[in-house]
Amino acid sequence: MGFKVPRQAFESHQGFNAGAVTPLLLMRVFHPSPAELLKSVLNKALGIPNGLWRSFERIAEMKSDYEFITDSLSEAYMDKIADDMVRLFGISPAEAVGRINRHWRGRTFTGKLDLIYHELPDNWANSIYYGHDSRWWSKPPGLAPLPFP
Numbered sequence: 001m002g003f004k005v006p007r008q009a010f011e012s013h014q015g016f017n018a019g020a021v022t023p024l025l026l027m028r029v030f031h032p033s034p035a036e037l038l039k040s041v042l043n044k045a046l047g048i049p050n051g052l053w054r055s056f057e058r059i060a061e062m063k064s065d066y067e068f069i070t071d072s073l074s075e076a077y078m079d080k081i082a083d084d085m086v087r088l089f090g091i092s093p094a095e096a097v098g099r100i101n102r103h104w105r106g107r108t109f110t111g112k113l114d115l116i117y118h119e120l121p122d123n124w125a126n127s128i129y130y131g132h133d134s135r136w137w138s139k140p141p142g143l144a145p146l147p148f149p
Helices: 007-011 023-030 034-046 050-061 072-089 093-104 121-130
Strands: none
Touching (some): 093 121
């Protein structure tokens, strides 16, 4: 059974009903963990934006298949591109991710206004598979995919 805490209790200490939550939750809400304190100090000292911590943590934990920095939104978009490559070209998911990694290695994709969103995932799938200069959209004769190792 979970405890319900009014939203305003987190935004303001006024009217906070301490009896409605466990002491552990109170400590978590009002006393940051050592890791959170370290992040806060580094944010101020180094000027690191809060949003980048998620990317740093993902890289450190190696949860992503991609060899570039993503946030949850761009990672989901990359997954959609990979799914489209599998569906359109009959390649394996591993090859699709490998082609995406080769295409965007060393780049950073974070934020909902990133330029990757100016194209639909299936357009990126075609550009990555055939190459941007292939003019794949006009279906030229002899259209062939870029070689993949």
